Amino acid sequence: MNPTHIRELLDRAAAAVTPTETDPASLLLGRGRRSVRRRRRAWAAAGSVVAAMAAVVLALPSAVSAPNRSGTVGAAGTTVSLGGVSVAVPDGWRTSEVADFDPCTAEPHTVYLAAGWQFRGTAALAGSPRGGPVECRSDGQAWVAVVERGFAPTVNPARLVVNDGQLLQAEEAAAFFVPSAWAYRPFTQRIEATAAVISGDEQQREQLLDRVTWPAGPAAPASGGLALPGRITSATSAAPPSNAMVVATDAKTLARIRTALTALRDPVRPGEECTLRQPGAVGISLGSVTVVLGDATCPQAVSSGGGRVRAPAGLGRELLGLIAARNGIAIGRVTTD
Structure with missing residues (x-):
């Protein structure tokens, strides 16, 4: 009719x-x-x-009475949300909802909302001559994807950055074969946490990151210091240069690690945070909580359970040496700059 x-x-x-x-x-x-x-x-x-x-x-x-707007979930100048993460859409950008986000087919100036991600370029990689790299046409373009699943926490994040009071694990999305893309997810111990994948040059990524809002992260303990497990049964880290995983479970080593971390009581005030980054930062998983300690470039320590304090620049390497020694690995002595 x-x-x-x-x-x-x-x-x-x-x-x-x-x-x-x-x-x-x-x-x-x-x-x-x-x-x-x-x-x-x-x-x-x-x-x-x-x-x-x-x-x-x-x-x-x-x-x-109205045209079909399939795949469009918002308009430029609006805010879209998924999994508790919100993005203020830049002017002139479009938004698109997809089941699985493919970074190689991402369109510039688009905010994607996706349940998960799937790199369809894998087939191209398998068939590429001599196993050469896959070239994604989206590399270098500016776009944002909010992905609900597929980005797990890591013991040694490449960077820990603070955005709007939220501590984020930032990793270059190397698995995407899109060098211009970085993935940002809350630094928590939860396996599933909504992440934002942002592509562009460094300045563009920083500007776009400011448009993303995450739910509030864990607060620092009321007593101060770092949030630590009530009982530590193991300590796991990665030993350079091969980044092989090392684990300590003996009571003596665990007691020394806990004593050193409990002694850190000087809180870092808002605005005084620095970016903990690799190489140099040391991450140690204590089961339900991961603690990352910086080097001389950022002498601070943070806990995925809450809390950020000042720390001696060489403490992370010292604690890593204790764990590595239990695995028969020597990483060398620590020098404090």
Whole structure:
């Protein structure tokens, strides 16, 4: 049914109930009040028919009145959200909702919302000559993807950055084969945490990161210091230069690690945070909590359970040496700059 057919039906309905008398005044004089009542009933019937036809028009498929906007979940200048993460869409950008985000097919100036990600370039990688790198056309373009699943926490993040009070694990998205893209997810011990993948040059990424808002992270312990497990049963880290995983489970080593971390009580005030980054920073998983300690470039320590404190520049390397020694690995002595 199209608008022309609807109009024709309305006209026919009105014509069917229009009084046949063309001179209402003479009809009133000739037939009196009973005639008036009949005409009122006729016009009431006409109103009912027109109202019913209007209801039919409103019930027609939306394609009659509005274009199909499949795949578009927001408009430029608005804010879109997924998994507790919100993005203020830059002016002139579009938004798109997809089941699985493919970084190699990302369009510039687009904010994607995706349940997960799937790199379809894997087939191209397998068939590439001599195993050469896959070239993604989206590399270097500016775009943002909010991805609900697929980015796990890491013991040794490449960077720990603070954005709007939230501590984020930042990793170059090397698995995407898109060098211009970095993935940012909250630095928590949760396996599933919504991440934002941002592509562009460094300045563009920083500007776009400012448009992303995450849920509030864990607060520092009320007693101060770092949030630590009530009982530590293991300590796991990665030993350079091969980054082989090393684990300590003996009570003596664990006690020394806990004592050193508990002694860190000088809090870092808002605005005084620095970026802990590799190489240099040391991450140690203590089971339910991961602690990352910086070197001389950022002499601070943070816990995924909450808390950020000042720390001696060589403490992370010292604790890593204790763990590595239990695995028969020597990483060398620490020098403090």
